[in-house]
Amino acid sequence: MNQPSSPFSKQQLLPQEEKLEVLRQKGELFIGIPKESQYQEKRICLTPDAVSAITAHGHRVLIESGAGEGASFSDLDYTQAGAEITRDTKKIFGCPIILKVEPPTLAEIDLINPQSTLISALQIKTQQKEYFETLAKKRITAIAFEYIRDEDGSYPAVRSLSEIAGISSVLIASEIMAASEGNGLMFGSISGVPPVEVVILGAGTVGEFAARSALGLGANVKIFDNSITKLRKIQSHLGRPLYTSTLQPKNLSKALRRCDVAIGAVRGKDRAPVLVSSQMVENMKKGAVIIDVSIDMGGCFETSELTSHKKPTYQKYGVIHYAVPNIPARYPKTASISISNIFTPYLLKIGEDGGLENSLRYDKGLRNGLYMYHGILSNHTVGEWFGMKSSDINFLIF
Structure with missing residues (x-):
């Protein structure tokens, strides 16, 4: 007696790999910008226009009162651009993403929550080993903007x-x-x-x-x-x-x-x-x-x-x-506008990619700026300079 023919081929009946669609979900960023404490530092990372572009994409920006005054940007300019203003320095450093021009002091790092992201200059010549050890204890992910590379291999901030x-x-x-x-x-x-x-x-x-x-x-x-x-x-x-x-x-x-x-x-x-x-x-x-x-x-x-x-x-x-x-x-106003022009596209891209983790996977230039990943030192130059053990970022992320 003839067996009824199967509607599926032998190949189709074999167990198949499951194909899942991986979507990049947009993430909401919460950025804190403290007032610069370094002597004679009057620059700020984001201008009101940049804040306006970032908040228009659904992100939150919290700025310490008076942070933009040195560059001739008032608190009112920032609130009109959609930023929130606070006098509480602790609240600023409690944000998941902290944006600074100068690297934070050890006292400021103490205010940062564990597992936060720090984007600032590194200024390796002025640093001490203790700075990196303190970041490591808090498992902070840190990016130095002077090490970020463009598509053409140049360093836009520098x-x-x-x-x-x-x-x-x-x-x-x-x-x-x-x-x-x-x-x-x-x-x-x-x-x-x-x-x-x-x-x-x-x-x-x-x-x-x-x-x-x-x-x-x-x-x-x-x-x-x-x-x-x-x-x-x-x-x-x-x-x-x-x-x-x-x-x-x-x-x-x-x-x-x-x-x-x-x-x-x-x-x-x-x-x-x-x-x-x-x-x-x-x-x-x-x-x-x-x-x-x-x-x-x-x-x-x-x-x-x-x-x-x-x-x-x-x-x-x-x-x-x-x-x-x-x-x-x-020239703090010119310098602030210049820095802001570099930061803004990166921040919007991080939001589009669904957070920094994804951006680091997709963007080699941004990955070049990373020197601390969840408390693990990932920059070979920094490691050599301070006699610290560093890990290859490519093994940590993928």
Whole structure:
């Protein structure tokens, strides 16, 4: 007797893998922005416009009263943008996501709830081992915004602040020269008057934007760097031929003797290399100005000593030195808008992806900024620097 034919094939009757649809669910973010406690730090991570965009997507933003005042943003500006304002610092640090410009102090970390997320600068040169140990105890996930990478492999926060530092260095030099202590020269192409001579050490982002500003003000610019590629790139970006040289002592000494302004914008791995000796500074014109932008990494002039925004200059060998480490903080509104432009898309993306965990899986650039994952140190550089054990983030997340 014939068996009735089955409506299913033999293959279909075998146990199959279950296919589940995995959806990225949107997550509601609750972001806390404390008032910066660091001396002379007036910047804030999000502008009212950024807060407006974030709250429009259903997220909550809690801001400490007066946090935006240094950057000329009032509490009213933020409440109108949809933020909540509080005077309670504990409440701010109790938010699941904390957004800061400067890294938190140990006292501030104590206020953070376990398993929270911290997004701020890391400033590895100013940190101590205890900072990471305290974050680890609280199992905090921490991201350093200066390590976040863009799709093209660049560091958007570092580039943005370097652009500000480059332009500022020229504006500050022109102010110092015009002041009573300066030599009374003015940047600008005045008919019949020789232009101001500017020497720039370093052809990176700071050097490029310093050169752009100096040229725009009519100065004569000479750029020194040991990378021919960088020198070639800077000429192409500025769209004009200008004096470029490798760091040969003879050429550099000659240029420094004749210059009115010298800008140091060279960075090293652990410390900025000292390119200008005391002897070279002694041979410079009296009343010439040195702006050492590299001072946060030790400075590239031998005569550089750390100064502050309150007392930014001092004289050595008759040469005026400006060596403030945090130049962008001099222009807190511009710097805040710039930082905010970087943060906002990332925060919206984290919300779209359903939280930071998912974003870290999908976004390699954001993952690059991660240095602490649920209390586990995940940045190899930090681990080496402080003699701590670090784990590969790719093994922790996937």
